[in-house]
C-alpha cells in the first residue's frame with residue numbers, strides 16, 4: 122500500500138505531496154490537469170519506466186533540470202523509495218536508504234496493476250506490446266525473468282551483428298545459436314508460465330466482465346508442457362532450418378522476439394472485435410486476472426492504478442469493478458473528470474482529491 | 484579550460500585524459516602533479532612508459548604479457564603441463580595467480596567474441612590454443628572467461644572446437660556472479676569457483 126508520495130518538478134507538478142487513503146483514492150479534475158501524471162509518477166517510482174508511451178525526458182517539468190519522486194509504502198518490499206532523474210540521466214535510485222546502480226535490482230518492490238486507455242494497444246497493437254505486457258506481468262511473479270530477457274536480448278543483438286557480416290565461421294554462428302536457444306527457452310518458458318497462470322484465473326470469470334470467455338494463447342511452436350530442454354531443442358532446430366534464409370536476410374528469424382500472444386474471446390482472436398466496449402471488457406478481464414495472480418502468488422493485493430476508466434467502461438461495469446476491488450480491500454488510485462462517474466460511498470477509507478493545474482487538494 | 488595553458492601542458496592533459504576513467508578534470512590534476520614533481524620522478528615515469536612498450540611482449544606460448552619469452556609461468560617446470568586455464572586478459576592471470584590455487588599454465592585470449600564490436604575468432608588467440616591442445620599432452624582446459632554473455636559464448640565456442648580432441652573442457656563454477664569481471668572478484672571467490680568447475 123502506498124501511504125504518501127512527494128513529487129518535485131515532475132511533469133506539470135512543481136512540488137506536491139499526497140497522502141493516500143487505505144482503499145479508494147479518487148483524483149478528479151478536468152482534462153490536462155495532471156491526473157494521469159500523478160498515476161504515472163507512482164508507477165514510475167516503482168518501475169523506473171512509464172506505462173505511457175512517451176519519452177521520459179519530457180518528464181522533467183518544463184524549464185527545470187531534474188525531477189524527483191519519493192514515496193512511503195506499507196507491505197511492499199521496501200518502505201521508502203526515492204528517485205531523481207535529470208535530462209542527462211539518473212541521479213539517484215534509492216530504496217530504504219540503499220542506492221542502486223542497476224535498475225533491475227531496484228524495480229518491482231511495489232507490485233502494481235495498471236488499467237489505462239493506452240493499454241488498448243494490447244489488443245489492437247503489435248505483438249511487441251503483448252510480449253512486453255506478458256514479460257512485465259511475469260516479472261511481478263518471478264523477478265529473474267527480466268534478467269533472462271536482458272541476457273536473451275544481448276545474445277540476439279550479438280547474433281544479429283554476426284549475421285550482418287559477409288563471412289563468419291560456421292562454429293561461431295552455431296555457438297551464438299546455442300546460446301540464443303538456451304536463453305530463449307528460459308524466456309519462452311517464463312511467458313508460457315504466465316499465460317497459464319492468467320488462464321487459470323480467466324477461467325473463473327467475473328460476472329461484471331460479461332459472459333464471454335477470455336483466454337490467452339502463447340503463439341510459438343511449443344506445447345504448454347514442454348520443458349526447457351524441449352523448447353531449447355525446438356528453437357535450435359528452427360534456427361538450423363532457417364539458416365539459409367537468415368543468411369540472406371541477415372537477421373535472427375526464430376526466437377521469443379518473434380512470438381505473439383493471442384487474446385481469445387470464446388476461442389476467437391480479439392483483434393477482430395469491432396466494439397471498443399467489448400475490447401475494454403477483455404482488457405478488464407485480463408487485468409483482474411493479473412491482480413488475482415499476484416494475489417495468489419504473493420498473498421498480497423497489488424496496488425491498482427485505474428486511469429480514466431469512466432471513459433472506458435459503462436456505469437454498470439464501473440460499479441462492479443469497484444465492488445470487486447473493494448471486496449478484496451484493495452488500494453485503488455483512480456482518475457476521473459467527473460466525480461459522478463465513480464460510484465462510491467464515502468467511507469473513512471476513501472478519499473477524494475481535486476486535481477487542478479498541478480495542484481492537488483484534499 | 485585547458486586552452487589557457489601552455490602548449491606542452493595542454494598536450495599532456497590531452498594524453499592523460501585518454502586513459503580509461505580519467506576525465507579532463509582529473510587529467511589536469513595529474514598533469515600539474517607531474518609538472519610540480521621532481522625531475523627524476525617525472526623522467527622515471529616517462530621511462531617506465533617507454534620500457535613497457537619496448538620490453539613487454541607477448542609470450543609465444545600462452546600470450547601472457549612478459550619481458551622474457553617464454554614467460555616465467557611457461558618456463559616454470561613445477562607447473563603442470565596438462566592443464567590450461569584460458570582467460571580473457573593478462574589481468575585475469577594476475578587475479579588467478581593471487582589465489583595460489585592454480586598450478587597449471589595459462590592461455591590469454593586477449594578478448595572475447597563480440598560481433599557487435601567486430602571481434603571474431605580470428606581476432607583472438609584461439610587457433611593457437613587449439614594447436615597447444617593438439618600438440619601437447621593437455622588433459623583439461625578450464626575456460627575462465629567472464630560470466631557475461633560474450634564470455635559464456637566464447638567458452639562454448641572453445642568447448643565445441645576442442646570437442647574432437649581428447650580433452651576435458653571445464654568452466655569455472657557459477658560462484659561468480661553473472662555479469663561480473665574476474666578482475667574485481669576477491670581471491671576467495673575465485674578459489675571457490677576454481678574448485679567447483681564443471682564440464683561444458
Ligand SMILES: Nc1ncnc2c1ncn2[C@@H]1O[C@H](COP(=O)(O)OP(=O)(O)OP(=O)(O)O)[C@@H](O)[C@H]1O
Pocket residue numbers: 131132133134150151152153154155156157158159179180181182183429458
Ligand atoms: N514536462 C512537463 N512540464 C510541464 N508540463 C507538462 C510536462 N509534461 C506534461 N505536462 C502537462 O501535463 C498536462 C497533462 O497532464 P495529464 O496527462 O496528467 O492530464 P490529465 O489530468 O490526465 O488529463 P486527461 O483528463 O485529459 O487525461 C498537460 O497540460 C501537459 O502540458
Ligand SMILES: [Mg+2]
Pocket residue numbers: 156157158428429
Ligand atoms: Mg489522463
Ligand SMILES: [Zn+2]
Pocket residue numbers: 542543544545546547553554555556557
Ligand atoms: Zn607463457
